[in-house]
Amino acid sequence: IYTDEHMNTIGLHEDDLDKHFKLMADIDLGSLGEKDFNIIGRFPAPFRGVFDGNSHTISNFHYISRDVNDVALFESVEGEQALIMDLGLIDPVIDVESNELDIVVDPDDPNASAGYGNTAGLLVNYLSLGARLSHCHVRGGSVSGDLWIGGLVSNVEEGTIDHCYSTAEVSGKRDIGGLVGYNFWGTITNCHTISNVTGESSVGGLVGYNDGTIRDSSAMGDVTCDSTAGGLAGNNMGTIRSSYSTGHVTGVHDIGGLVGRSRGSLINCYSTGSVSGEWYVGGLVGYLGGPINITNCYSAGNVTGITEVGGLVGTGHSLDNVLGSFWDIEGSGQTTSFRGTGKDTAEMQTAGTFLDAGWDFVDETENGTEDIWWIIEGQDYPRLWWELIEGGE
DSSP states (O other), X not given: OOSHHHHTTXXXXXXXXXXXXXXXXXXXXXXXXXXXXXXXXXXXXXXXXXXXXXXXXXXXXXXXXXXXXXXXSXXXXXXXXXXEEEEEEESOEEEOOXXXXXXXXXXXXXXXXXXXXXXXXXXXXXXXXXXXXXXOEEESOEEEOSEEEESSXXXXXXXXXXXXXXXXXXXXXXXXXSSEEEEEEEEEESOEEOXXXXXXXXXXXXXXXEEEEEESOEEOSOEEEEEEEESSEXXXXXXXXXXXXXXXXXXXXXXXXXXXXXXXEEESOEEOSOEEOSEEEESSEEEEOSSOEEESOEEOSOEEOSEEEXXXXXXXXXXXXXXXXXXEHHHXXXXXXXSSEEEOHHHHTOHHXXXXXXXXXXXXXXXXXXXXXXXXXXXXXXXXXXXXXXHTO
């Protein structure tokens, strides 16, 4: 693929969607109109091949429509043989917000519901059944829609994303994420975002709704949402491990520095951003749906709210297990929490506080040999070891 014309031809030939493509130059799609790009892998013919970006970029992919759903550069990428790799998008813009989002609630389970509205992801709309994105990124641009809106992918179902990032602005109504809108049994590893994300419900700096696995990942942008907002994930039903968030989170209820509402597991995670809401507000999690586990986590940002506000956790279920987890009383401005242990700033910047609770630090073996955490005592809170490695410090 050498030119914008070559790129815009792929989506016209269904017989080629299991083939392998390689980008041989940076491409600018700016000459195309707002609906002129032939989206690749339109249902019911998903892309099943390999697209190798070859460390090149595609600039100015624009798609503006109120009556077209499932919009992305690739609509559907499916199957274990499907791979998009080493590709960058520069300043893409997708706007498919229809203002016609409908939510249907299961009468037998008030917590279960389905949504109908326009979905979008800047690179892929639907990544499924073993398909993979690796070493891809989005720099700049924006995406807006109704449901399952992601700065990289709209919806992951049993797919994998690794070593990817996005800095795009993301907005929508429900299940809105800086990287992925909705993660269903997918795996996200070594990914990060620096995106401002806004929505109405289930909004996260990295993932809006997580029912899969997130590991070794981070979110650094600000999150604004009415209900169920988190610096990393809005709603968590899966597992989040060795990940963190630093952005400011603002909303009304179910507002958390890391996760807004969680019925999954949080292991070796932290949040340092400020959190502001009205009720069910926590430095790490706003509401715990239980029975769940929070293990070896902490929060350090300022926390403000009106009722059921906590330094670590706002409120939750009586069966919740919160083990070896702390919040900074001084930094948060909160002396109480539904779960967790409060410490002053000096204690939160002392290794012994965490070693006594069983945390696995570099250069010690009594608590394990995985070398998960490190700290510069008296200057900072514990940090994840992978941050030091990736930062090249």
